[in-house]
Amino acid sequence: MTDATAPIRLNKRMAELGLCSRREADEWIANGWVKVNGKPAEMGVKVMPADRIEVDKAAKGQQANQVTILINKPIGYVSAQAEDGHEPAVTLFTPQNRWAEDNTRFFFNPQQLRGLAPCGRLDIDSIGLLVMTQDGRIARQLIGEDSVMEKEYLVRVAYHGLGQPAPTGQLVRMDDDDPVTTNVQAVFPPAMLARLRHGLSLDGQPLKPARVEWQNPEQLRFVLTEGKKRQIRRMCELVGLKVVGLKRVRIGKVMLGNLPVGQWRYLGPHEKF
Known part of the structure; x- marks a missing residue:
């Protein structure tokens, strides 16, 4: 059992608080965007639950630009890296495959492919809802070790x-x-x-x-x-x-709905898992 009063690494504490993923936390700390009790944080530092953690606006701005996409994966595509000659589902994330009825106000940008990772598996011979995200908070929510997402x-x-x-x-x-x-x-x-x-x-x-x-x-x-x-x-x-x-x-609360096979849409700002 973890001692709730014991110090833990700052990146883990930030993930527990839902601020970001551990990887993002390390990036923010390296950029000088995180303070603990008013002082710039150092990489690897440990904190107590009562310590005050502040995040710079630059980090929050970077996070606001991260996208999450929903793909109706067809048979024959793998969820993650290419294997045995089969294409990964991320190759479907192109302007041409965007669902015509996606009314979110996001514009496609190749930069959105950077760090886009699948949140869970969907077998090569299965179809349906596959979530891919740049947002570590959503990844943790869907596939974190303590996730109980339906x-x-x-x-x-x-x-x-x-x-x-x-x-x-x-x-x-x-x-x-x-x-x-x-x-x-x-x-x-x-x-x-x-x-x-x-x-x-x-x-x-x-x-x-x-x-x-x-x-x-x-x-x-x-x-x-x-x-x-x-x-x-x-x-x-x-x-x-x-x-x-x-x-x-x-x-969770996000439905596949009428999204056609092989097409994708952005997760809207109002949508929550």
């Missing part, structure tokens, strides 16, 4: 279960050559749905409770507060389901 997905599934009892009491036997792809809800055992909600483990660790419900007979709605690699696909495999389509539709 992420919502629509997941189309087929049932490959073997020897599972259907709600009628009959034994449903199927394999990869004969999955159930229509009215999956009718044959998927309620006990397995309960396990999707809570009771599964990945990589030797129990998963946090999830909200999982049928959106329609072939599609589940997942709401997660964590983001392990290929989590939903792996969860489904553990209960005899195969994901045949996955779309992220919400992160």
